[in-house]
Amino acid sequence: MHLVYPAVLSALLFCTGLYGVLARRNAVLVLMSVELMLNAVNLNLVAFDVWLSRTARETLHSGQALTLFTIAIAAAEIGIGLAIVLAVYRNRGTSDIDRLRDTAEGHETDALAAEKAEATA
Amino acid sequence: MSLASAALTVAAAAPHGFLSPTGVEITFLLVSVVTLAAALVTVTTRQLVHAALWLVATLGGLAVEYLLLTAEFIAWMQVLIYVGSVVVLLLFGLMLTKAPIGRSPDADSGNRWAALTVAVAAAAALVWVVVDAFRTTWIDLAGAPSGTTKITGASLFQYWVLPFEALSVLLLAALVGAIVLSRKAKGEATTTASTPAVPGTRSEKEGVR
């Protein structure tokens, strides 16, 4: 099989995930897009592992082992990420990424400061 | 656009391959088209729950690709972990954050055009590099499969034992971390209990600050 097929598929999936990370508003959807990117990497790892195990007589199977690790880490990541999103949602009442702008310059910080002053008063 | 470039790549790559593509290759291409389409729908749909379901399709398609690449163990892991648990978790997340059911017109942020630009540029660069580098490389899929459970298990427990155990510690840490993060503070718990319907009210914000 031509190696370009899985490689190109992996690249396109990765860029799709990239678009999702950058363009989605809901934090859970962003996490989904991150999963897409991770899977694109996994596909790459597997494809090259298969290719190398045939051509270079490579026996460590590092690609597949790393894929397993990535899957495990992705599972952990999704758990932690969802916990964070839930905590943010409980605190702010929203999980929209573009409304979490505490570090912005300008009037929004003023509004926050006013809110804070109001709260302490 | 990504689709078009993918088709272009395939059209460009095919003449350099075998004159008659094998069945595996054709199957791989078809599944990859489906997978990519599902992925695109995942990141573009306006219905949030549908996005999770399309993600299932994408991940499943990838599992098929793993199988076609003779990595069976990875494929079953993919189905088990991703399709079985991760997507379920994501659905729970959507529900717990009260994601709207049905079409939500503001699923994409204002950053969409910048995101599209960056993504297309990255895709073009990656595809160009990958095609340029591997257009004459073939994988010999004949012979013994390289990703059976036996082989993978042998390699994992021969050469990768230490990382494997370290990974278990990492998972434990993630478990504890997730519990700590999602646990409600004591004082807060009573507040939320009395006013469960308004999680974003001022009293809650004050409690946190």
Next chain:
Amino acid sequence: MTTTTLAVLVPLLPFLGAAAGLLLGRTAPGFVRPLAVLPTLASLVLAVLVAARQGGGQAVDSATELTPTGSVPIELALYINGFAALVAVLVGVVASCVQIYSTGYLRDDPRYPSYAALVSLFTSAMLLVVYSGDLIVLLVGWEVMGICSYFLVGHYWETPEARAASIKAFLVTKLGDVPFLIGLFALGTDAGSFRITHVLGAVASGGLHQPTLIALLLLAGVAGKSAQFPLHTWLPDAMAGPTPVSALIHAATMVAAGVYFIARLLPVFEASSATMVVLAVMAGVTMVGSALAALAQDDIKRVLAYSTIGQLGYMTGALAVGERGAAVFHLLSHGAFKALLFLGAGVIIHAAGTNSLAAMSRMKDLRARVPDAYWTMTVALLALAAIPPFSGFFSKESVLGAAEHAATGHTAHAPGAAGWTVLVTGLLTALLTAAYATRLWLLAFRGHGAEAPDHGKQPLVMNAVLWVLAVPSLAFGLAYRVLPGWFDGRDLTPTLTTSVLGTGLALVGGLMTYGAWRHTTAVADRFPLGAVAAHPEADAGLVEAEAIASHAPAYGDVAYAPDPADPGRLLLGPLHRHAAVGFHLDALYDALFVRPVRAGASLVQFLDREVVETYVRGAGALPRLLGAAVRRAQTGNVQTYVSALLAGTVVLAVAVLLVATGA
């Protein structure tokens, strides 16, 4: 002890007294008065001892070099001849009197400790100038005197007049001191030494290359310090200081230091006949102008200040005709009677509560309130007017005699033109001096009108000092017989012609003023005038400060009062208006120096604010704009940040690839 040791102690004692007074002034106020008076008295005794040992004979000349100081050596040198010994005695007498007088005059002044210490420091510096045999050491004393003068003029710094006067004294005397310093360097380089004896030796052997230039440069410093035309304008304003300071610094000693300096280096000046003529013209203009101005002043102390300028003019006149004996003779007698006049004026100001002659002329029986001041000031005014047999007569006649001598061509170094100038202006000034002395006496002591306010008895120390100083004013003139032995040996006896002329003119001046006064007295009653100090029971210093501060608001000017009953107004006629303001010299300086400097300053300010700052602001504007642009990028949206980050990554990756593949 040797004479040298005694002479070193003379300036040293007041210096130590000043240092101790400054150190103990706050912690031990009880010691301040003894520390002010006793060292000065002790140095007076030592100065008398030095004078007695020196006795007009061989000059005491000793020097020690502390450390090598470059090409021209600077030595701690003493050079005490008859002039130095006698002037030091005068300084000691006046300084002691002033210190004793100040204990009463500034009885309740909170700044008395620093005042007394500054007066002591001044005394020390003046004695250093008198005894020093090295020009650079002399310069040190010269400048320390100036510093003390500025501080003491500004003693009442709460009043704007005192502050302005202090700054003016600084600026005007510095205008002279800078050329003076250059002149000293030129002289030292030309003569190869700063020792006065060496300099005089070089002059005698014709070793000076530029005598005119050096002499004129030195003359500028002397004109500044001794308040000679055209640098005299600071002295009348310096009367804003306390009266004892005016008596010591601005009448008897510091202003005489310039005269003494020329007397010491007279051969240098004589080496250039052009300088002598300049000196004579300067003396003449100073004498006549200041006498006219004195006739028009309303402030009693300003009358005395202009009088001081005029009498210093006599001294420079005597120097211009090459007769330093006469100059120093007049310096000594003038120092005594002018100090007495100032101290008496302080008593009168305290008693009357005002410093305005116009107000005093409307007070009855002021003389009965201050009998001591009345009698002693009468003596001093007679001495000032050069009426025989008071001291001023003999010293002034010696000046006029020397001028006549030079005019008839009998003096070797002095040009005849200088002699004639000094003689004619001196005689004219004798007339005017008598006129303003009479005016002062009549207005202050022969007033009509309301009873003078009772401000209590004057302190005993103040009255006692007046009598002490009255003695030399009365009798010092007779010293003309012994003085030639101390000086150059030339005869100081009055000549018949000038005596008759001078005394006659003085009598004419006095009688004219008396007649004018009789004529105007009737007018005085119709024009009530006058303002007295608000705190008559306070000590004299406070009364004087209030009187000075209230003169301008009450009468419209510090120097002038709109009094139609003033005999000076009748005598001077249309000239009175100009004389009252010192012949508009201040306005001239204002137009010549102050306004161009101000205009330049405002130009620089404009350039700085409008031009330079525009560039600075422009330089700041660009970064500020860039900063605002960068701030706009800080949206707080994480996705924007990540987009930019990844876009950059893609660009970098592509660039690296292109480079790596050599495309």
